[in-house]
Amino acid sequence: MYANSHVKGLGKLIAFTVLLLAGCQNVEPWERDRLAEPAMQLSADITGSKLDQQVFFSKEAASGGTSAAGGGCGCN
């Protein structure tokens, strides 16, 4: 099925990406005022996101892309 080569390749990609991103500008903890705004968070509107996910999942073939993978429905 999924040969170890896929897992190793993925692991290398992740490690490489992490290191690459780590080379980015360092944002100090006291410089994060704007990043800390609720509207800037990935979890800005959890309720709204869940509703959207449910709606789009039941009307389109694509799904996922977030860590929340559970909660099926008889909708597609």
Place this chain on the structure above:
Amino acid sequence: MAKSLKSPLAILSSAAMSMPALSASQPSETLVSVATSIYQEGDARSDAVAFGDQERFEVKTNQFYLSSPIGRNWSGTVSYDNEAMSGASPWGTIEGADGDYQLIMSGASIDDSRNGVDLSLTRHWRKQSIGVSVGYSGEHDYHARSVGITYERDFLKKNTSLGLSASYSTDDITPTDAQLFQRLDSGSKHSRSYYVSINQLLTPVAMINLGLGLTRRDGYLSDPYKLRDVRPGKRLERTFTAQYRHYFDWQSTTLAANYRYFWDSYAIDAHTGDAQLTFGTGSRVEWGPTLRLYGQSAADFYVPWDDYGLEDTIAQSSDHRLSSFGAVSLGLKARFKMGPAHIVARYQQYESKKHLGLRSKTQAHPGLIRFKVVSLGAEYRF
């Protein structure tokens, strides 16, 4: 002499209660959120319906969500959703007189409700956290149970965060009127999902999150309510996502731009892009437009009209959701803050567009939908 100390949370309307994005830190406040929404599909065109009710789907949803720190090192979330569905649904398609194809709609209205509960518990350390979650979702003919685990690790003073999660779910379907319509008696499917993400602070005003997901589904994956719908018993889905956030001083504007590429073993490819602007970030009223673009290719076993003469083992489906199509969605969102209490209102309008579909070979499926969603919610933080 002790001076009176008002709770800082009660006074503040714009303090950032949670530190940036994905991180292992314990949340510092409790959040309660409730919302109610109505989803309404546009009726199918009369010339597109060969038989059955034109009236399409409507869903009323109520949501409850609670998130809270627990003690010094833990946090938890509880969510409950209730959906009440009604309306007709396509059973299949047949070739029409002019060579185009038409829908066969279910006769009676589907009246059903779904209840879902999700719980999670997380243990936090200085730079990492581990969480477990369980979920249940049920309709009278459908039950799903899931468990999941999540690990998060912060690096470099949280400039970089890594997230890993895995989940497993089991879904059972027992179609109604199975005898009457010669449907499957019962079927089940199992899904295993894995997800890895990296969150990176780029500048004091920009942040990105990259993710890769993999889901394996096994079991009965067909739609028992369609007249002829046979799908492969295994499906492998992959996703790549990029989520970007940028803050602009002009009008205190936040840009949230997301992209997802989906590709699976049904030969479906899909691109999803959405962007949201929020004006007045941090002030009493935050509002702004949303835009979403979607395009998918057809499943390799998709057919425009059902061939009822095919053997049961050959994969085939005329479900519009497996056809090549795209969609544009426009919306508006507003948040009104009164100290720790917020009101959130959202409107969205979705329109399927055949020409946005990828590698499309056939005509537009008559079942392509348009819908509107209106929702209203309230949040309280303390």
Place this chain on the structure above:
Amino acid sequence: MQLISITAMILLLASSDVNAETAAVGALAPNFARPLLDDERINLSLEDYRGQVVYLDFWASWCGPCLIAMPKIEALKQRFEGSDFSVLAINVDRDPKRARRFLNKVEVSYPSVYDATAELPKQYGLQAMPSSYVIDQRGYITLVHEGFRKGDEDLLGAHIQEVLNRVRE
């Protein structure tokens, strides 16, 4: 082999945290002089507090846990009223007006100075917001405290009492 190189890369990344310079426990607290938020004409310096146990708190108006901590820090100050204990807060907002607006609504009796250039967080090697430091009577750091969670005021109170007791011995 590949697994080893992946692991090595992740460990390298994780270890980079350890090397970050921070004003550690046992080090002499960097001295400074900064203007008061409430009155720019008055400068406060850490040296003014020599002989006292000092609770130095870095905060900002956009930092939730910083704000939750404020009444608890005020309570600490009240608890040790009469002892050689003082609280000094350093605000690192980019715009001091926001900090002043906040202080007008939340009454605390300890002074806040303003660090316009954000040099102090760097000198103190701040790893997170909020961060606070307990400094003993001779000017040495005895505790570095990150974040502010439920029950921290008890932990801090116990530590401050212990430092105060050391002099008497």
